[in-house]
Amino acid sequence: MDVRSENSGVQVVRWAKLPGQVIHRTRLQVWFIRVCSSILIWTCLVQLLTVGELWHPRFFTGFLNPINVSTRLPTEATTTVPTPPPLPPLRNYTSNGFLKVSCNGGLNQMRAAICDMVTVAHLLNLTLVVPELDKTSFWADPSDFDDIFDVGHFIDSLRDEVRIVKRLPKRFSRKYGFQPLEMPPVSWSSEKYYLEQILPLFNKHKVIHFNRTDTRLANNGIPPHLQKLRCRVNFHALKFTPSIEALGNKLVKILQEKGPFMVLHLRYEMDMLAFSGCTHGCSTEESEELKHLRYAFPWWREKEIVSEERRLQGLCPLTPEEATLILQALGFDQNTQIYIASGEIYGSEKRLAALRNTFTRIVKKETLLDPEELRQFQNHSSQMAALDFMVSVASNIFVPSYDGNMAKLVEGHRRYLGFKKTIQLNRKKLVELIDLHENGTLSWDEFSKAVRSSHEERMGQPKHRAIITEKPKEEDYFYANPEECFCVTHQQQVT
Secondary structure (H helix, E strand, O other), X not given: OEEEEOOOOOEEEEOOOOHHHHHHHHHHHHHHHHHHHHHHHHHHHHHHHHHHHHHOOOOOHHHHOOOOHHHOOOHHHHOOOOOOOOOOOOOOOOOOOEEEEEOOOOHHHHHHHHHHHHHHHHHOOOEEEOOEOOOOOOOOOOOOHHHHEOHHHHHHHOOOOOEEEOOOOHHHOHHHOOOOEEEOOOOOEOHHHHHHHHOOXXXXXXXXXXXXXXXXXXXXXXXXXXXXXXHHHHHHHOOEOHHHHHHHHHHHHHHHHOOOOEEEEOOOEHHHHHHHOOOOOOOHHHHHHHHHHHHHOOOOOOOXXXXXXXXXXXXXXXXXXXXXXXXXXXXXXXXOOXXXXXXXXXXXXXXXXXXXXXXXXXXXXXXXXXXXXXXXHXXXXXXXXXXXXXXXXXXXXXXXXXXXXXXXXXXXXXXXXOOOOEOOOXXXXXXXHHHHHHOOOXXXXXXXXXXXXXXXXXXXXXXXXXXXXXXXXXXXXXXXOOHHHOOHHHHHHOO
């Protein structure tokens, strides 16, 4: 410290900088700069890695984990997900309006309707809103479209055919007072009907809501390019969600590991029996319960039904006992692995007793999977039906006990995949033969021979659809035999 007197007489004190103090302060500054630089560098590195993982997940693997290739895990653990195919180019067209559709019925009736509505939207140059699924039918399934189908794939895979949006623009919502035209199109309609009767309506109504969509497009007389579009939607655009696909594939794998398997689509369920009025084999109390249920649903129009008349006409699903006899007659032995595709069988396990006593390898999804795996699908009948659909398409043999929507769409899928064996039961003939056998008129050998001979040409072989112009409901269903969509080799086999 240096104390000096200035001219004013006041002592001024000045601190002298010692050499040690200067060195100490310089070191602190250097240390501080290094710490800050290190923090900045690490922050930048973390940010770089984060961005790198988002854009290219494996770009930095070699730097962060320099493991010799020879010491890595087996191939299964390092297999990369294949790059998805490029999206088709967008179809460029001026939209004539928005088509909103509400599907009705079960999963497979809605599936066919979605294919039809995509085709109609393409034909009329419309923008299709992702279809609404039925939540008010007998099954009361609350599932939305994206709970069952991969909505992103649906939109992207069809972008070269039709513009699809997830919802209407706000200006067309009811919240803003907009009222779309609601109507059901005419059943089994032709291309001409939609062009001449429906398209002009879009000049006045920019949004039309089809509130019923079942069988609204004809089986036949539709141009080939539109028929092929129906197939493209059905076989390629309507993929199930990843969770459904994963569990369905697991079911198929479990079954295939145990050998070849047959699927019996046993449509002996409460809704079918009540709707059809078929009560053969039911008790008096059960018959009354089914009748009351039929009257409870206003959209099941036919109320008074004579069950035996309908059965003799071949319009009833086979009972579990009748199905057991037919499978035996067709030559399936007791060791045949049989997967039952159905909801809850009416009468529960007691109605399956004959089937289980005859065939010892009866399985269902509920017996093959852990209850926890099915929990997310409980009370969602369409999602459960999607699992059965996947197993049915993959089976070695498919045998439906009734030709409803699922039976028809599975049959069509199996034809498309190379005419996989599907036994189309002639129920009218079979009921006649069963009755003759049970009253002693036909021996077992005679009964079995008659069953086999009557089904030699009903094994899913290539054939043309039967056309009944004035009665489209009675002719062969397009989705059961979409012959326009088969390759040339298969078409040449059609008789």
